[in-house]
Amino acid sequence: MSLLIRLAQDSDGYQLIRLIENVFYEYPGCVMDVDGEIPELRRIQTDFAKKGGEFWVAERERRIIGCIGYTPLPTRARSPRGIELKKLYVERWERGHGLAGELVALVEAAARGQEASFVELWSDTRFLPAHRFYRKRGYQASGETRELFDQSDTIEYHFEKRLA
Known part of the structure; x- marks a missing residue:
């Protein structure tokens, strides 16, 4: 079962919704309202491209099992350039094998390629395993x-990593 990480397409929407629903289901109180709160999932590539970012999916046997994206942050006078990591999700049974680390590495490489000096992200206070993961990655x-x-x-919660 080989792993493929590729740039997302708008046609990935259905599988992305399923993936994120599965993750939300693990946390009581997390509600999935695609049309009201995260409609970009239906046209993920178009949405991220319009914002100057990119979005990737990881798939195994044509099933999306992970995803991540980023968008550039607005630059301010005398402020370092940064990007925002967005929507890192991995299916429960795929965790602990390095996939999330590979996905984050893609975003960090893209940030360096754009000469960004930092990556920031926001993570739901309920996602404690994610917070541990981010801390381990600096x-x-x-x-x-x-x-x-x-x-x-x-x-x-807000997290940030300075890039070397």
Whole structure:
């Protein structure tokens, strides 16, 4: 069962929705409202390209088992250039084998290719295993939080990694 990591296509929407639903199901209170809250899943490649970013999927036997993307952050005067890591999800049975690390490495390589000096991300406060994963990869919690005012009552932690 070989693994393929490739740039996403808009036609991947159905499988991306299924993947993220599976992950949300692991966390009580996480609600999936595609049309109301994350409609970009239906046209993922188009959405990320419009924002100057990229989105990848990992598939095994034509089934999407992981995904990740990034978008550039707005640059401010005298502020370093950065990108935002978005939507890192991996099926439960695929975790612990290095796939998430490979996906994050793609985003970090893209950031370096754009001469970004940092990568930032926001992660739901409920996703404790993800927080451990990010910390192991050198991401630091900034202490900043944000509330999304969505159906899941999401509050997110901010993480950042400086690139060498």
